[in-house]
Amino acid sequence: xxxxxxxxxxxxxxxxxxxxxxGQCGTAIQGAFLPQRLSxxxxxxxxxxxxxxxxxxxxxxxxxxxxxxxxxxRNRLHDVxxxxxxxxxxxxxxxxxxxxxxxxxxxxxxxxEEALRLLAR
Numbered sequence: 850x851x852x853x854x855x856x857x858x859x860x861x862x863x864x865x866x867x868x869x870x871x872g873q874c875g876t877a878i879q880g881a882f883l884p885q886r887l888s889x890x891x892x893x894x895x896x897x898x899x900x901x902x903x904x905x906x907x908x909x910x911x912x913x914x915x916x917x918x919x920x921x922x923r924n925r926l927h928d929v930x931x932x933x934x935x936x937x938x939x940x941x942x943x944x945x946x947x948x949x950x951x952x953x954x955x956x957x958x959x960x961x962e963e964a965l966r967l968l969a970r
Contacts, residue, residue: 855888863889886933894929901926920949 857864866882890898897911904910912922923944927937947968954964 852892853884853888855884855890889932889934890929891932894925894932897925897929918949918952920952923948 853864853866855864856862864884866884867879869878869882870876887895887898900911900914901908904914908919908922908926912919915922917925930937950959950964950967953959954961959967
């Protein structure tokens with residue numbers, strides 16, 4: 850079996866299911882069924898969600914496993930949230946900007962003075 854696509858490959862709109870079949874007895878049910886929200890996610894997003902759950906929702910652990918910066922991991926989480934139809938708030942963007950400045954400071958890419966100036970904005 851193949852994973853069910855959530856989006857139309859032609860226009861990108863959401864797909865719906867018209868027929869469900871039992872693999873054991875062959876019983877079929879026809880109608881218009883909405884798939885679960887998670888079917889809206891592509892394979893990469895589903896892999897991220899699985900890792901996020903295994904990491905008990907701790908982005909730092911996801912960051913370590915993927916060997917990506919915290920802002921990149923946070924952006925991937927926001928992509929998943931948007932794909933599921935949720936809005937990403939402004940405070941999340943501020944948190945991401947702050948973490949980015951701190952990451953640059955920790956990596957020696959900026960000075961303490963410059964980091965303070967950026968955080969004061």
